Amino acid sequence: MVDPLSLAVGAGLVGIGWVCGRFGHRRKTRSEAKPLARCGCGHDLALHDRATGTCHAETSRKGTHGLREWVRCNCRRYTGPTPLEEVFSSPILPPES
Numbered sequence: 001m002v003d004p005l006s007l008a009v010g011a012g013l014v015g016i017g018w019v020c021g022r023f024g025h026r027r028k029t030r031s032e033a034k035p036l037a038r039c040g041c042g043h044d045l046a047l048h049d050r051a052t053g054t055c056h057a058e059t060s061r062k063g064t065h066g067l068r069e070w071v072r073c074n075c076r077r078y079t080g081p082t083p084l085e086e087v088f089s090s091p092i093l094p095p096e097s
Ligand SMILES: [Zn+2]
Pocket: 039, 041, 042, 043, 055, 056, 057, 073, 074, 075
């Protein structure tokens, strides 16, 4: 007789391992293919203001009269990953004399 509890635990462990391996692998291949610095709003890091963090990108949508209208992205802060070169190349400006 197989204990139904241990059977369930075993199945659960297999499931967890499968999920971890799947997502870990996917994330790895994605970053290797193209290191994108993309925000949660879907726009590039370059489109975000460095000082305020707001997104400068514009998205088109259908207006009330069927006309295309452009609206500023309502993103207020960049939430995506920061590229390494971005961190190391951040300029440390000397105080102005
Ligand atoms: Zn945006």
